[in-house]
Amino acid sequence: MPGRDDDQLVGTFPYIPKQERAQKKREALLESGRFLFLKNGYEQTTAKDIASHAGVATGTFYRYFNDKRQLLLSIFGDQLEKLLPPVPDWFKKNPELFLASLLDKHYKRLNEIGIDRVIPELLPKDPELSEVISEARRNLHARIRSGLVLAQEKGLTWKDLDLDTVTWAIILIIEHGRKKVDSSEEPLDLLNMAKVICRLVFSPDVLTNFPQEAYEEE
Known part of the structure; x- marks a missing residue:
């Protein structure tokens, strides 16, 4: 799983879980990614950093996202028009x-x-x-x-x-x-x-x- 962060950003969106508990974990990862990208910069932020800040294991991160680029794409989602x-x-x-x-x-x-x-x-x-x-x-x-x-x-x-x-x-x-x-x-x-x-x-x-x-x- 390490090394996926070098993949291209644009691609398919990850699977969105239906269970409330899983959705909360995913949202925590998204918010942690957004916070760390803004604080430290995209290149200096790793999937492990995002997982740690969200209070979950690194393996949990990869359950929802292939890499940090896919997470960033999810943050963009429908936000691009708003930017x-x-x-x-x-x-x-x-x-x-x-x-x-x-x-x-x-x-x-x-x-x-x-x-x-x-x-x-x-x-x-x-x-x-x-x-x-x-x-x-x-x-x-x-x-x-x-x-x-x-x-x-x-x-x-x-x-x-x-x-x-x-x-x-x-x-x-x-x-x-x-x-x-x-x-x-x-x-x-x-x-x-x-x-x-x-x-x-x-x-x-x-x-x-x-x-x-x-x-x-x-």
Whole structure:
């Protein structure tokens, strides 16, 4: 069983037990893996470390997962979509305030999940995982660009706007938002971030027509 941790990340999901006791062990392993990956880094964490932190034998780890990569894949599971930047809605009464509310939810969700901080460590060594994430980002790009096309057709955007470039700029601004906190130790001003993004899209005359009341969920 040792040595399996060198296998590729992308693959089939492990069997999920039905018994409550077994499910709790599996969940403990998942949580321990997430904690140790974030604390020590993926490469420095072993299956034995994860099992020990979860309070189970190493053999129990291999009952539920083939290796630590499969465990990480299980942590990702349905979380990948939640790790991606939100899609702005340019047709809200105030796109700036609406986007700021989306960003607030997005960054809170990232902090809760945490596992996105492990991704940069893995991508150079896991081409299959890299392709999975790249495909997800391409789909995100298409969704954001589709909204920009509609906004452009309605005459809301800059007339000479390069939609592909602006779409990638929006994604990069949101993806790297937390680096500002890490470097400056200042909290993110989400409304100002949303305003910067909207100024990439809208001309000044459009921006002046936005209502300034606080955004409320519709």
